[in-house]
Amino acid sequence: MTIKTLGAVLVAAAVLAASLPAGAQGPIRVGASMSLTGTYAKLGNYQHEGYKLCAKQINDKGGLLGRKVEFVVYDDQSTPATAVRLYEKLITEDKVDALMGPYSSPVTEASANVTEKYKKVMVTPLAATTSIFKKGRKYIFMVISPAEVYLEGLVDMAAKRGLKTVAVVYEDTLFAKASAVGAVDLAKKRGMEVVFQEGYPKGNQDFSGMLTKIKAANPDVLAASTYFDDAIAITRQMKELNVNPKMYGVTVGGDLPEFYNLLKQNAEYITGATQWEAALPYPGNTEFAGAYKKEFGREPVYHSAAGYAGCTVWAEAVRRAGSLDSEKVRETLLKLDTKTAFGGFKVDADGFQTAHKMVTTQWQDGKKVIVWPDELATGKLRFPTPPWNQR
Amino acid sequence: MNVAITPAMVGQVVISGILAGALYSMVALGLALIFGVMRVINIAHGPLLMLGAYTTFFLHSLFGLNPYLSVPVTMAVLFVVGVVLQRTLVFRVVDAPELSSLLLTFGISIGLVNLAQLAFTSDLRAVEYLTGSFPLGPFAVSKPRLVAFVFAAGVTGLAFLFLRGTRLGKAIRATSQSREVAMVCGVDVQRVHMLTFGFASALAAAGGALIAVIVAIQPEMGQIWTFKSFLVIVLGGAGNYPGALLGGMLLGLVEQGAALFLTTQLSEVVAYVLLVVVLLVRPTGLLGGRQT
Amino acid sequence: MLLAALAVYPALGTGYGVRAMLQIFMWIALAGSWNLISGLTGYVSFGHVAFFGAGAYTGAILVAKADWPWLAAALAGGVGACAVALVIGYPCLRLKGPYFAIAMLGLNEVLRALVSYFEGLTGGGSGLSLPTLHATVPIYYAMAATAGGVTLLTYAIITSRFGLRLMTIREDELAAEAMGIDTARHKLYAFLLSAVGPGIAGALAARDQGYIEPVSVFPLATTITMIVMVLFGGKGTVWGPVLGAVALFVAQEFVWARFPYVHQLLFGAIIVAVVLLMPRGVLGILQIRYRLPRTI
Numbered sequence: 007m008t009i010k011t012l013g014a015v016l017v018a019a020a021v022l023a024a025s026l027p028a029g030a031q032g033p034i035r036v037g038a039s040m041s042l043t044g045t046y047a048k049l050g051n052y053q054h055e056g057y058k059l060c061a062k063q064i065n066d067k068g069g070l071l072g073r074k075v076e077f078v079v080y081d082d083q084s085t086p087a088t089a090v091r092l093y094e095k096l097i098t099e100d101k102v103d104a105l106m107g108p109y110s111s112p113v114t115e116a117s118a119n120v121t122e123k124y125k126k127v128m129v130t131p132l133a134a135t136t137s138i139f140k141k142g143r144k145y146i147f148m149v150i151s152p153a154e155v156y157l158e159g160l161v162d163m164a165a166k167r168g169l170k171t172v173a174v175v176y177e178d179t180l181f182a183k184a185s186a187v188g189a190v191d192l193a194k195k196r197g198m199e200v201v202f203q204e205g206y207p208k209g210n211q212d213f214s215g216m217l218t219k220i221k222a223a224n225p226d227v228l229a230a231s232t233y234f235d236d237a238i239a240i241t242r243q244m245k246e247l248n249v250n251p252k253m254y255g256v257t258v259g260g261d262l263p264e265f266y267n268l269l270k271q272n273a274e275y276i277t278g279a280t281q282w283e284a285a286l287p288y289p290g291n292t293e294f295a296g297a298y299k300k301e302f303g304r305e306p307v308y309h310s311a312a313g314y315a316g317c318t319v320w321a322e323a324v325r326r327a328g329s330l331d332s333e334k335v336r337e338t339l340l341k342l343d344t345k346t347a348f349g350g351f352k353v354d355a356d357g358f359q360t361a362h363k364m365v366t367t368q369w370q371d372g373k374k375v376i377v378w379p380d381e382l383a384t385g386k387l388r389f390p391t392p393p394w395n396q397r
Numbered sequence: 398m399n400v401a402i403t404p405a406m407v408g409q410v411v412i413s414g415i416l417a418g419a420l421y422s423m424v425a426l427g428l429a430l431i432f433g434v435m436r437v438i439n440i441a442h443g444p445l446l447m448l449g450a451y452t453t454f455f456l457h458s459l460f461g462l463n464p465y466l467s468v469p470v471t472m473a474v475l476f477v478v479g480v481v482l483q484r485t486l487v488f489r490v491v492d493a494p495e496l497s498s499l500l501l502t503f504g505i506s507i508g509l510v511n512l513a514q515l516a517f518t519s520d521l522r523a524v525e526y527l528t529g530s531f532p533l534g535p536f537a538v539s540k541p542r543l544v545a546f547v548f549a550a551g552v553t554g555l556a557f558l559f560l561r562g563t564r565l566g567k568a569i570r571a572t573s574q575s576r577e578v579a580m581v582c583g584v585d586v587q588r589v590h591m592l593t594f595g596f597a598s599a600l601a602a603a604g605g606a607l608i609a610v611i612v613a614i615q616p617e618m619g620q621i622w623t624f625k626s627f628l629v630i631v632l633g634g635a636g637n638y639p640g641a642l643l644g645g646m647l648l649g650l651v652e653q654g655a656a657l658f659l660t661t662q663l664s665e666v667v668a669y670v671l672l673v674v675v676l677l678v679r680p681t682g683l684l685g686g687r688q689t
Numbered sequence: 690m691l692l693a694a695l696a697v698y699p700a701l702g703t704g705y706g707v708r709a710m711l712q713i714f715m716w717i718a719l720a721g722s723w724n725l726i727s728g729l730t731g732y733v734s735f736g737h738v739a740f741f742g743a744g745a746y747t748g749a750i751l752v753a754k755a756d757w758p759w760l761a762a763a764l765a766g767g768v769g770a771c772a773v774a775l776v777i778g779y780p781c782l783r784l785k786g787p788y789f790a791i792a793m794l795g796l797n798e799v800l801r802a803l804v805s806y807f808e809g810l811t812g813g814g815s816g817l818s819l820p821t822l823h824a825t826v827p828i829y830y831a832m833a834a835t836a837g838g839v840t841l842l843t844y845a846i847i848t849s850r851f852g853l854r855l856m857t858i859r860e861d862e863l864a865a866e867a868m869g870i871d872t873a874r875h876k877l878y879a880f881l882l883s884a885v886g887p888g889i890a891g892a893l894a895a896r897d898q899g900y901i902e903p904v905s906v907f908p909l910a911t912t913i914t915m916i917v918m919v920l921f922g923g924k925g926t927v928w929g930p931v932l933g934a935v936a937l938f939v940a941q942e943f944v945w946a947r948f949p950y951v952h953q954l955l956f957g958a959i960i961v962a963v964v965l966l967m968p969r970g971v972l973g974i975l976q977i978r979y980r981l982p983r984t985i
Contacts, residue, residue, distance in 0.1 A: 042949045047519050081949030085905055090898055091708050098704035112902055115818060119899040123823050124704075137818070178662065178805055178814030180902065202400060205814065206661040207805060208904055211612055211621065214413040215656020215664065219400045221409075235521060238613045245529045246539035247409070268523040268613060394529055438787050489965055495787040496733045497964050500920070503913055504960030511954040624798070627791055635787075666802040669795040676792050677780050 033074035034330065036061070036317075037096030038106040039117065044084030045208075048234070049258075049309045050109040053132055054079065055302050056313025057106060060321070063297070070321050071328070078102055084109070086116035093120040103330050106317060107146070109309075111135040111153070111181040118146050127335045131316025132309060135184050139358040145332065147339050148359040149316045149351065150308075153181050154188025156279040157229045159366025159378035160255035161189060163277075163387055165196035169226035169252060172198050175216060175240070176231035178205035185257055186231040193229075201225050210236065213243045220249055227253045234259035238268055245272055245394045252390040255279070261367055261374065262307055273369045275391040281364055282308040282348050283376055285384055294347040315348030402657065405535040410653040412533075416542040418649025419549040424604035424622055425629035426553060426641045427597035433573035433636035434593045435491045440502040441482070442626055443619030444509035445598045449475050449605025450614045451513065454522050457609075464524045464610050468548060471606040472599040479598025483591045491590060506623070513616035521613040545607040552603050553642065556596075560638065569593055573636055628672050634682020644682070695833060699826040711829045711897065713938050714836040715890045719911070720918035720930035721839035722886035726879050727916070728924035729852065731859035732782065734880075735790040736797030738911040739777075740770040740887035741894075745906045746804055748892025749817045754810075759824060763831060763892040770888025771881050773800070778880040782873065785862075794909070801907035816902030819895070828897045832890065836931075839886040844927045846882075848984050855879055856925070913960070920963050923972030928985050932971060 038057065041050030061075045069075060078100055082089035089108050096102050097120070107130030108117055114133035121128040122143050130138075131149040134156075139148050157174075164172065172193045176186035183205065190200050202223040204216055217240070220228060228251040230240055237259035244254070259265055260278020284295040284306065294314060298306040306314075320335075323342055327334040343352045343361070350361030366378035368387060375385035391397075424446060431439045452471040456462040462470070486505060490497040527544060530537040560566035571579040572589045580586055604622065612618065628648050633640025651671060655664035675682065699707050723737050747769030748762040757765065781792045804811045811817060846852040857865040858872050866872050895901045914937070922933030937959075944952045967974060975981055 043514075043953065081952075086900060086902070087894070087898055087905060091705065091712065094708045095705040099706070112816060112900070112905070115816070116898055116900040119821055122821060141818070141821075143821075179904075180815040183813070183815045204660055207665060207802065208814065209621065210661060211618075212417065212652065212656070213661070215410060215653050216661045218406050218409045218413070218657060222403060222406050223400045235613055235615065238521065238523070242528060242611070243539075246537065246542065247413075248530050248532070248537040264521060268521060268525070270525050272528060432787075436787075438791070486961065486965070493968070494731070495790055496727070496916070496920075497968060499733065499735060499787075499790060500913070500916060500960055501964045504957045504964065507953055507957030507960070511951070511957065515950065515954075624794075627794070631788075631791060660806075662802065662806050666799055666806065669799045669802070672795045673781070673792050673799070676784055676788055680784060680788055 033076040034070055034104065035076050035078050035100070035102040036104045036106055037078045037093070037100060037102035039082040039089040039092035039096070039108045039113070040079050041084040041109040041113065042079075042081040044082075046084040046109050046113075049132075049307075050084065052307050052309040053109050053313035055298070056131070056306070056310040056315075057317050059294075059298055059301055059310075060314045060317035062301070064321055070324055071330070075321070077106075082108060082113060084113065086113050089113045089117045090120055093117045097121070097124050097126060104320065104324070104335075106313075106320065107131055107133060111138060111184075112179065114138055114146075115180065118143055121145060125332055127320075127332045127339065129316045129320045129339070131312040135181050136358065137184070139356050143357070145336060145357075147319075147353055147357040149319065149348070149362070150281045150312050151359060151362045151364045152188075153184035154191070155364055156185040156257040157189035157231065157255065158192055159279060159364065160227065160229055160253065160277055161192045161196060161198070163366070163378055163389075164227045164253050165193075165198060167253075167389060170198055171201045171223075171225045172227040172229055173202035173220050173223055173225035173251070174200060174229045174231070175203070175220070176205050177208055177210075177233060177236055179208055182231040182233065182257070186229075189229045189231065198227075206236070211239055213240050214247060217243055217247045217249050221247060225251055227251055228255075230254075230256045232256045232259050234262065234265075237265065241269055241272060241276065248394060250391070250393055253277070254391060255366070263305060263374075266369055266372060266374075271397055272394070274371070274397045275368065275388055277366050277368045277377065277387075278374075279364055279366055280308045281362070282311040283365055283367065283374070285376060286349065286365065286382060288347050288349050289345050291347040311348045315346045315351070318346050319344065319351050406657060409536050410657045411650065412536055412538060413542075414650035414653035415646065416539065416546045416649070417653065418646035419546045419553070420604055420607060420645075421625055421629050421648050422642045422645025423549040423553045423556075424601055425626040425633075425645055426556060426638060427600035428623075428626040429630045429633070429636065429638055429641045430569070430573075430593050430597045430600075432630060433638070434569060435487070435498075435590055436495075437487060437491060437498040437502065438495065438627075439487075439597070440499060440623055441506040441509060442597070442601050443621065443623035444506045444513075445475055445479065445619070446601040446605040446608075446622050447513060447614075447616060447619035448478065448509065449602030450609040450618065451517060451522070451605075452602065453606040453609045454524055454614050457524050457526070458522075464526050464606065465544065465548065468552075468603055468606045471602045475602030475605075476595040476599040480591055480595035482598070483594035487594060488587070488590060506620075510616050510619070517616065519616055521615050523613050524609045526610050541610045545611065548603070548607055552600070556600065557638070565589075565592060569596075628668055630682075631672050632675055632682060637682055640682050696830075699829055704825070707825055707829055709938075709942065711825065711832050713935055714829070714832040715894055716914070716918060716934035716938050717836035717931050718832070718839045718886040718890040719915045720922070720934045721836070721843055722883045723912075723915040724919045724924060724926075724930045725839075725843060725846065725886075726883035728919055728926075728929075729846065729855040729859060730876055730879050732876065732880075733790040734793050734883070734912075736793035736795070736909075736912060737883070737887065737915055738907055738909070739793070739797040739800050740774060740884040741891035741911065742797075742800060742804070742903075742906040743773040743884075744770040744888030744891030745895035745901050746811055746817070746891075747888070749819055749895045749901055750810060752819050752896060753817055759822065759828070759893075759896040760831065762896065763889050766892025766895075767885045767888040770884040770891065774881050774884035775877075778877050782876045782880060797907055797909070797912070801903045804907075805903045811903075814903060816900055818900045821899060822896065825897055828893050832893050835886060835889045835893065840927065840931060842882065843930075844984065846879075847925075847927055851875070851878070859925075917960055917963055920968065920970055923970030923974075923976070926970070926972045926976070926985055929970050929972045
């Protein structure tokens with residue numbers, strides 16, 4: 007019996023301590039579960055910095071609806087189950103005034119079930135998987151372009167140059183796979199033949215078996231739907247096995263400055279897909295990049311810019327709605343058609359992003375050059391890719 | 398997908414498998430030593446390899462030391478780390494049931510990974526020193542992996558000479574045969590345990606130093622090596638040191654072969670199924686080891 | 690009284706409170722089940738999360754592909770996990786000591802990889818998404834019943850002749866055999882029983898969360914957490930897993946919110962401390978000091 011009582015006391019203590027009273031008319035409290043540690047820690051922290059910069063700028067300009075904006079952030083360790091609990095906590099215990107999305111598609115997929123249950127608007131700046139938004143959810147809003155178009159630039163440029171065959175590889179997770187499937191569809195539509203397609207498990211380090219098969223299939227184009235470490239490993243092992251497609255592009259990772267720092271001249275000619283670049287002529291973009299560097303001492307990446315833009319768009323909707331009421335903010339967001347430092351924002355009736363455009367970059371002499379689409383390009387694609395020992 | 402398998406591809410994969418296998422053998426030899434001598438399954442073996450990789454990275458980036466010349470330095474550093482871990486924590490579970498040693502070394506493993514995360518951040522690092530391949534007929538032989546193979550073979554060879562030829566090596570082998578007999582013969586078993594753990598950590602560190610040139614370095618890179626080392630020592634026979642060599646080669650070839658003939662996804666499954674089958678059919682390993 | 694408090698809690702507590710309690714019940718079911726095989730027979734199941742994952746996928750597939758109601762799917766999750774346990778346990782329980790532990794570790798990885806591979810059924814690495822269902826409160830009761838069931842089962846076994854035989858195996862398997870105990874059959878029964886709780890809990894958790902993926906339902910860390918909970922509370926006891934689950938979950942939830950960058954480090958330190966300082970667990974220590982009955 008004593009054990010039972012002890013258990014009950016512990017539980018009671020936990021529940022009491024967790025339910026601290028929430029302030030009534032202080033700052034606007036915006037809750038978010040963030041991947042501060044775990045697999046997505048690196049990119050999750052970039053997103054978090056985007057949120058922080060956005061809040062700081064709103065507050066410097068006198069706040070939102072006359073109130074300061076303050077983020078309440080918990081660490082979900084990059085796991086969906088923890089994020090679900092944290093959103094429940096933000097909504098029912100902390101009683102935050104608004105929510106912003108977590109990092110990554112899997113975590114968003116699970117968290118959205120909670121926010122929908124409470125009919126809370128959540129702008130999700132870093133969920134790119136179409137299916138999340140196409141299952142009848144009403145209160146989530148997409149900011150970035152969908153996973154399916156990450157490799158559109160690579161495929162389009164290849165098709166224009168008359169390339170015929172493509173190999174597609176991907177990390178077997180929600181987002182990366184969706185982007186690979188998108189690439190296969192796009193390639194088929196452009197009359198290209200997909201000669202090889204294979205997934206690999208998350209955390210895989212050895213790609214030599216897969217690359218041996220790709221070498222034998224001898225595709226004109228290799229499209230890799232990656233996160234970051236896998237993009238590095240695949241590239242290095244391509245060189246080790248002397249796999250030499252005419253074009254080779256990755257998705258996430260290829261745009262990060264670390265990609266070049268780690269691979270040096272071996273990153274030359276490789277294309278990366280990105281949602282955003284500091285060089286893009288969007289309103290307030292230069293100012294954003296400058297302010298970010300000043301605040302955090304490092305260059306922003308697209309994850310930072312997306313987080314920043316998601317928060318900016320949400321604030322704009324609140325301002326126009328004149329209220330934090332979930333229904334009113336939702337109506338406003340559905341009608342909103344704007345351009346931020348991150349590019350266009352307009353969603354369809356499902357909250358699915360339709361205005362934002364992706365760009366494709368290529369490493370040229372250590373610099374990242376935007377090579378696609380033509381209207382935003384800062385340079386021309388270097389093509390074809392020479393053998394490894396001539397890069 | 399439908400790529401016809403040609404003999405050239407099989408040859409390529411055999412080369413990759415052998416090159417990888419030598420590294421597996423060397424790293425797993427460390428795990429085998431600890432298990433043989435102390436009956437401890439060291440889950441922190443992979444994280445020790447990770448520390449080795451970071452040591453080489455910092456020696457290279459801060460002091461410009463050639464990564465291959467750093468191998469002995471890195472081994473020495475991790476030898477000390479291993480000895481300290483053994484003296485402070487691991488010695489307490491040497492005679493405890495396997496649950497204690499599994500959990501304790503898992504706790505150490507979490508500790509090392511997270512300390513590395515705090516100290517070095519989770520940013521990827523790389524030692525960009527030797528890349529690419531040279532052609533050998535229809536095959537491409539990876540330069541960094543070939544050098545790693547040569548080093549791993551050398552270090553493993555030296556380790557065996559040490560085990561066979563020196564007093565300490567003989568004491569280690571005697572202790573893993575039978576601790577009681579070793580004690581009767583005047584072997585300082587405590588000291589042997591301590592040095593074995595240091596020696597095993599040094600072998601993991603050598604692996605870390607060599608793959609630092611091949612893959613990107615990050616705090617969580619080690620875990621997968623713990624698993625692979627398990628596979629190797631089970632295949633070769635736990636506590637059977639030459640068995641670790643065979644097990645390493647076999648694992649390298651099986652992984653590569655499965656990735657070629659099946660898919661990258663299934664290559665993991667095949668390796669683990671092989672583990673379980675070997676355990677069931679021949680629990681003493683392919684070369685035969687000692688059953689507890 | 691405690692039961693009554695737990696029964697009315699969903700009406701009084703916040704959504705988060707309910708979800709946190711649900712998690713505690715889940716951990717009680719998991720830790721209690723690990724205790725059934727490893728605490729009683731001494732066979733260290735180092736891949737016990739495999740049954741949680743097997744249950745989660747069995748339940749989720751039945752919900753997603755066959756439209757089963759969640760309660761039926763949860764029970765099926767228990768059956769599914771049990772089936773996996775039969776396939777694994779029959780051959781593997783012959784292995785002794787560390788070999789069994791490693792085999793379980795490997796089999797968990799096999800299961801995870803297979804789930805990723807058969808994507809037609811499981812959604813592969815992209816995971817399986819279930820239709821939205823707002824049933825956290827009914828699932829709370831189901832999870833509470835699972836936790837209660839596992840604890841009652843533990844009590845029933847420990848006080849039975851079956852339990853005594855299991856503990857004889859733990860102390861000395863050869864002696865047990867010499868006494869005429871059919872050790873293989875006893876171990877297998879204990880193993881099967883230890884898979885049911887995690888199976889049901891997995892299916893319930895999957896239904897409540899609405900989305901599962903292989904990486905997040907088969908993590909080694911979950912197995913370790915179960916083990917540490919049991920060890921902290923006292924292995925081989927009835928209430929040890931309950932105590933351990935409550936204490937560790939509460940501790941983690943506090944640390945989590947406040948120290949994101951060091952909580953893993955603290956978890957590592959807790960593991961080391963439990964192993965070195967209190968291998969018998971809180972109840973084990975109390976049992977010896979106060980001569981408490983074996984059946985607490």
